[in-house]
């Protein structure tokens with residue numbers, strides 16, 4: 165998974181930093197995003213720079229033995245069930261300030277939580293070319309127990325660098341990512357048919373945009389279909405009238421893995437390791453299912469392509485295998501599992517959020533539709549291509565703004581590879597830092613009227629570059645970012661030429677289970693756009 169879930173109860177041991185690795189450059193990975201140069205003016209005259217304050221001077225959340233800050237979490241967010249940590253972060257920031265020491269329950273050391281964009285820049289400047297963050301412990305444990313390679317998300321050091329370089333080139337540069345656009349048009353057009361059919365079956369009120377229509381499953385099926393098309397060059401059949409059972413099983417397992425993460429992480433480690441509760445058992449069963457299914461899909465693809473290598477031409481897999489002989493088949497399998505897992509729910513859930521916001525803001529939806537019609541044309545049968553993508557401006561702003569408001573990865577993390585001054589305090593090498601990304605993105609200091617959906621705000625050149633990091637940052641930022649942005653743009657460009665998203669209420673509650681998502685189905689209503697289209701339903 166591409167997120168860093170912050171366990172409310174300690175679950176993994178600290179892993180030492182391989183300082184040697186930080187000296188090694190990563191040609192591909194480290195160039196994916198650049199930090200503004202550090203301000204060296206203060207260093208020219210050491211007397212001018214105030215000496216950093218010690219770590220111990222950072223305000224500290226009241227802590228109890230073993231429980232750590234758990235009581236304070238519960239006081240701040242009484243409904244904190246391990247699924248509201250994003251709210252706890254905001255409240256900690258409001259009460260203790262933008263840098264605070266937090267002892268996670270069961271842990272032996274304090275973690276530093278920062279909710280300030282300048283401090284985020286300081287941390288990311290110190291992260292070096294091979295950044296580290298705390299891994300999702302259950303996935304790490306499962307792979308170790310089963311003798312599987314760690315793969316891109318869980319690996320560290322030189323192994324991570326090797327995998328990242330291989331995966332980066334085919335999918336990270338926007339030009340390469342946009343080239344997959346034509347491959348996903350057919351699946352996206354098919355998804356529109358599935359929506360149309362779903363509305364029709366749900367009855368006349370749903371078809372008229374009066375009743376809510378749950379879009380979770382269709383969005384996930386589309387997202388799975390799109391990502392497998394890109395990664396493996398294969399259609400899975402997730403959107404067929406009789407969907408491939410493998411696809412449905414994969415989606416179910418993905419959902420279970422995501423939804424059980426919160427409840428599993430509030431258990432002490434020995435409980436989940438020994439699978440002593442139903443949630444822990446379900447969680448590991450889901451990880452096994454995802455791994456087995458992705459391995460089956462990959463093996464079938466590789467076997468077929470061994471017979472006819474031309475089939476791999478132009479696919480992500482083809483690029484990786486052609487370019488990099490240093491990647492073993494098992495590493496490729498583990499990484500493919502990561503890409504499939506990290507690429508389905510993330511994109512689908514972000515889209516659900518975007519659709520809800522567009523439904524609640526009809527004027528902005530109309531403006532977006534105007535842009536799509538101007539760029540692609542009004543005929544819904546016309547496919548979206550890379551040239552169209554380059555012309556979308558408002559669409560980019562809509563996506564950025566929706567992801568700022570509902571940041572599906574609301575908290576990120578780093579382990580410092582060297583001593584660093586953050587917020588005027590000296591943080592020693594090995595410090596664990598939590599970046600409260602969503603809390604920062606919701607501060608009036610960075611965004612006027614921060615909880616208002618206002619895509620036009622992204623026209624401003626004055627936005628702090630570290631105030632809304634939906635995809636993380638630096639060499640370890642989301643490798644699927646450009647793919648996700650491309651997929652969401654293609655989906656919306658198809659959807660808004662066919663349907664009007666009708667106003668529905670905001671999601672009542674957002675829960676943070678690895679990913680931030682609506683507690684129940686995302687409130688959405690649709691109506692076919694033209695009378696002509698409605699008559700064909």
Ligand code: HEM
Pocket residue numbers: 165166167168297316317318328391502503504506507508510511514572573576577634635636637638639640641642643644645647648
């Ligand atoms: C809207 C959709 C998505 C969001 C918001 C998102 C967000 C993120 C974030 C915040 C990280 C951590 C970055 C950091 O630590 O700085 C991450 C990592 C990652 N993401 Fe995504 N992601 C999305 C879609 C995807 C897709 C479509 C794929 C694959 C096709 C993907 C694959 C990954 C992988 C493999 C990593 C780990 C990278 C590494 O450790 O080197 N993500 N993502």
